Amino acid sequence: MKGPRARRGTRQERTAPQSTGPMQSFLKPVEILSDDQVESIHRASLRVLNETGIEIMSPKARAFFKAAGADVDQSNDRVRLAPELVEGSIATCPSEWIFHARNPARNVPIGGSWLTYCNATTPPYVSGPNLPRQPGSFETFKQSVQLCQALGEVHFFYGYPVEPQDLPVSSRHLDAYHTLATQTDKVWRAYAMSDMTDALVMAQIARGVDAEQFVREPSLMLNCNTNSPLRIDEAMCDGLIAMSGLGQPVVISAFTMAGAMAPVTMAGALVEQNAECLAGMMLTQLVKPGAPVVYGAFTSNVHMKSGAVALGTPEYAQAAIAGGQLARRYGVPYKSSNVNSSNAPDAQGAYESMNALWATHMGHCNIMAHGIGWLESGLTFSFEKAVIDAEMLRMMQAFLKPMDLSDEALGVEAIARVGPGGYFFGDELTLDRYETAFWEPRLSDWKPYDGWVEAGSKIASTRAGDIATQLMDGFEAPPMEPGIREELDAYVAKRKEELA
Numbered sequence: 324m325k326g327p328r329a330r331r332g333t334r335q336e337r338t339a340p341q342s343t344g345p346m347q348s349f350l351k352p353v354e355i356l357s358d359d360q361v362e363s364i365h366r367a368s369l370r371v372l373n374e375t376g377i378e379i380m381s382p383k384a385r386a387f388f389k390a391a392g393a394d395v396d397q398s399n400d401r402v403r404l405a406p407e408l409v410e411g412s413i414a415t416c417p418s419e420w421i422f423h424a425r426n427p428a429r430n431v432p433i434g435g436s437w438l439t440y441c442n443a444t445t446p447p448y449v450s451g452p453n454l455p456r457q458p459g460s461f462e463t464f465k466q467s468v469q470l471c472q473a474l475g476e477v478h479f480f481y482g483y484p485v486e487p488q489d490l491p492v493s494s495r496h497l498d499a500y501h502t503l504a505t506q507t508d509k510v511w512r513a514y515a516m517s518d519m520t521d522a523l524v525m526a527q528i529a530r531g532v533d534a535e536q537f538v539r540e541p542s543l544m545l546n547c548n549t550n551s552p553l554r555i556d557e558a559m560c561d562g563l564i565a566m567s568g569l570g571q572p573v574v575i576s577a578f579t580m581a582g583a584m585a586p587v588t589m590a591g592a593l594v595e596q597n598a599e600c601l602a603g604m605m606l607t608q609l610v611k612p613g614a615p616v617v618y619g620a621f622t623s624n625v626h627m628k629s630g631a632v633a634l635g636t637p638e639y640a641q642a643a644i645a646g647g648q649l650a651r652r653y654g655v656p657y658k659s660s661n662v663n664s665s666n667a668p669d670a671q672g673a674y675e676s677m678n679a680l681w682a683t684h685m686g687h688c689n690i691m692a693h694g695i696g697w698l699e700s701g702l703t704f705s706f707e708k709a710v711i712d713a714e715m716l717r718m719m720q721a722f723l724k725p726m727d728l729s730d731e732a733l734g735v736e737a738i739a740r741v742g743p744g745g746y747f748f749g750d751e752l753t754l755d756r757y758e759t760a761f762w763e764p765r766l767s768d769w770k771p772y773d774g775w776v777e778a779g780s781k782i783a784s785t786r787a788g789d790i791a792t793q794l795m796d797g798f799e800a801p802p803m804e805p806g807i808r809e810e811l812d813a814y815v816a817k818r819k820e821e822l823a
Contacts, residue, residue, distance in 0.1 A: 576619030620646030635675025
């Protein structure tokens with residue numbers, strides 16, 4: 324066996340594991356349904372929209388449907404959609420686009436085989452190291468934004484990581500959007516309001532672009548939640564209309580819990596989810612053909628003994644994979660979620676989340692909502708769970724990297740050099756690659772037991788809390804041009820005066 328030899332490359336110090344941005348999966352999507360079964364759900368969904376219909380609570384939205392030829396009953400807001408009308412309308416939905424951040428290095432590709440991760444969205448409570456579970460405040464909101472900015476596994480903000488409940492409701496969105504625009508250089512999502520002007524103007528100011536470029540380059544996202552079963556409220560519809568009209572992407576997200584807001588069978592829940600998504604997708608295209616839209620799935624089951632929402636379940640995993648098949652059936656990007664029902668950042672939270680993560684990744688989820696920090700079925704944002712989730716997402720990204728099968732990597736020469744009974748620690752292939760050969764944890768502790776005890780016997784949630792604290796203590800806001808910051812500040816101040 325040869326001894327150590329000169330390095331071929333420059334040694335790179337690895338003081339901390341480096342995370343990656345959005346990546347493409349080289350794996351084919353897993354399919355839990357046959358093509359015939361997908362078509363069965365599609366046809367059943369069209370029957371629901373045609374025969375039962377969907378309640379559209381916005382007069383503006385009903386006018387779009389009526390102009391397109393839908394059967395609109397103004398007495399009860401019920402809209403019935405013929406199959407050919409639905410299929411013809413959604414044919415213009417785009418399959419991929421780029422989501423533009425104020426920092427071009429943070430632009431996010433949406434669709435195709437791209438996988439992107441986001442934060443947990445709008446939990447009313449927050450918890451963390453030395454922070455017992457409590458209602459979210461503006462201070463904890465800012466801290467959560469800073470943590471999500473610091474974690475490279477968050478590719479864009481899917482709304483507020485925690486609701487800042489101490490701010491006035493009428494102007495809360497101004498402070499929250501201002502924080503998202505200034506404390507992060509990633510793309511962010513607005514909330515559905517009948518008047519979307521504030522979100523649209525602030526996103527455009529933050530990017531420093533004119534109106535034409537803003538429309539041409541999607542820069543702000545909206546989540547349009549359906550009110551299952553079969554209802555979309557006025558604020559959601561009007562927010563969708565404003566966003567789609569300006570070419571900004573809208574996620575149509577159906578929250579269909581089998582046994583509660585949807586039939587008790589998972590097939591029935593998927594039919595309802597699909598019908599609601601199709602109606603919302605159709606509205607985006609009636610407003611503006613080619614407007615970017617995302618198929619958003621959130622189907623799981625309830626615990627039939629208590630009525631509680633159950634997330635990260637086997638049924639959730641099945642529905643997540645099936646949802647991806649349906650989204651691909653329509654040629655649109657797919658949103659799913661990293662979820663769990665644990666009340667603490669413990670083993671239950673980890674294994675339920677990992678069950679969801681495997682399903683969403685194997686089902687080719689393009690947008691991972693609630694990717695980090697989600698606890699208590701979405702009621703709490705946990706700083707510790709955010710770091711634990713980020714570690715699991717890093718593991719998923721490492722798993723999805725193609726294996727190196729180059730001639731050198733096949734190791735025939737290394738095996739010959741070492742020979743029978745030898746060891747590979749000192750072989751030249753090891754010396755060339757040992758620094759970057761394997762995934763390096765940020766959170767996991769691989770010390771022997773005695774070393775772990777000597778270091779304080781810290782369990783994963785404690786170590787995660789330490790990491791979260793370090794990231795927030797060392798946070799520095801990304802730079803912003805002074806003129807843009809002044810314009811944002813002035814806009815928020817003016818609007819607060821108007822809303823007072």
